[in-house]
Amino acid sequence: MTIQENYFLKPLHTFHTAVYARYFASIKSVDGLNEVLEKSAINNLQKLILGGGSNMLFTKDFDGIVLKNDITGIQQVDEDEKYVYIKVGSGENWHRFVMHCVNNGLGGVENLSLIPGNTGASPMQNIGAYGVEIKDVFHQLEAFNIAEKSVIKFDANDCKFGYRQSVFKTKLHDQYVILSVTFRLNKTPVYNTSYGAIKQELENMGAETLSLKAISDAVINIRTKKLPDPNLIGNAGSFFKNPEITEIEFKKLKDQFPDIVGYKVFGNNIKLAAGWLIEQCGWKGYRK
Helix, strand or coil, rough: CCCCCECCHHCCCCCEEEEEEEEEEEEEHHHHHHHHCHHHHHCCCCCEEEEECCCCCCCCCEEEEEEECCCCCCCEEEEECCCCEEEECCCHHHHHHHHHHHCCCEEECCHHHHCCCEECCHHCCEEECCHHHHHHCCCCCCEEEECCCEEEEEHHHHHHEEECCHHHCCCCCCCEEEEEEEEEEEECCCCCCCCCCCCCCHHHHHHHHCCHHHHHHHHHHHHHHHHHHCCCCCCCCCCCCCCCCCCHHHHHHHHHHCCCCCCCCCHCCECCCCHHHHHHHHCCCCCE
């Protein structure tokens, strides 16, 4: 395992700030991770696990060791009457995995097209978009316990998924490195077009029949229009959380603001569209 010094990080994160890591190592397996962590020279250094680099902003050089997750691979590990189970390396690009599913007729993640980052981050924050969340297709993951140097399997209950939340962001923060994620994909797709502008975009595209590719293309079109390309303008994608309120509160707001955007969620609460709220406040496109 090669540990490099004074490593330039600009190409490895979506804000593209020109900063350096004191030490850097590319991790391609659990053995490689173990090997690096056992080196006495880095025991006391601050450690940073870097995936797709879409959720962090470096404002200065990193005086520690960056462990770049490059554990890749997409493979089918099981199958039953309804589902195909696909195991994905945590360093695999998320959108590449989504395209693999779309191209192979496996339903469940097409609404999550073009989300930046790597697969290992997807269960950490239960990523979601256009009415779909990771918990809807999650089967299990494997993670490396940093303190005990052991590999542990987590099912959905273990992960304690919430809205953009999991146990890896709370109780187990910085204690594990996710190695792989196994997803449960539908053999017979169930199309979800009720959220956001998907229906309108499908009409604009002239899509006569629903398909995984049509929905994926619609989501890609919408995201491309709404979000700047990080290769042109450094950004972290969309990170605002949609606030949830009660149905009674929503009705009161609806009387004042007839165009307010909201969607029913579990427990009859209403999820408001943060984008709509930001736009009403005059903050859409604001720069300083």
